Amino acid sequence: MKKDLAIHFTFALALFVLITLFRDWLSVGFMAFWIGGIIGTLLPDVDHLIYVYILKPNEAASQKVASLVSQKQIIKTWDTLASTRTDRKGLLIHTASFQVLFLIFSVLIITSGSLIGMGIALGFILHLILDEVVDLVETGNFDGWFSGFPVNLDSEQKHWFLVANVLIFLALGFFF
DSSP: OOOHHHHHHHHHHHHHHHHHHTTTTTTTGHHHHHHHHHHHHHHGGGHHHIIIIIIIITSSHHHHHHHEEEEEOOOHHHHHHTTTTGOOOOOSSSSSHHHHHHHHHHHHHHHHHOHHHHHHHHHHHHHHHHHHHHHHHHHHHOOOGGOOOOOOOOOHHHHHHHHHHHHHHHHHHHHH
């Protein structure tokens, strides 16, 4: 849990500080952007709860997580979710297809001018990109993200997909 939270919040903090400085958003009026960033950083983890409670409630790991939640053991729940993350196949949000749709949707959110919406969108995108990179580093690939993707991509094309996501994300954060 600590590693997962540290990775996500360290990168989110660094990115949001850079955007705040780049855009000269140093007044209290821009706190909505930061609040949105915190929400957006946490929101993709709801995907794991959807999997546990709706998609695959009969799996052993799902039942263990549900039991821990009912016992209000939040830290153990988070640890279990983090340690069994690679076992969950068929997540809804942690897919390349969802990323493409969310990036398109994020352009609309970010250009709308809503600071909280911008923070949520950027935090959400960053979380997904970091999860992809963690999967790539830990397993040597991130093929699970492309299950059900409408186009078959080879390994190099998948890496370019990730690079494109990062570039679009940076453009959204710094130039829109």
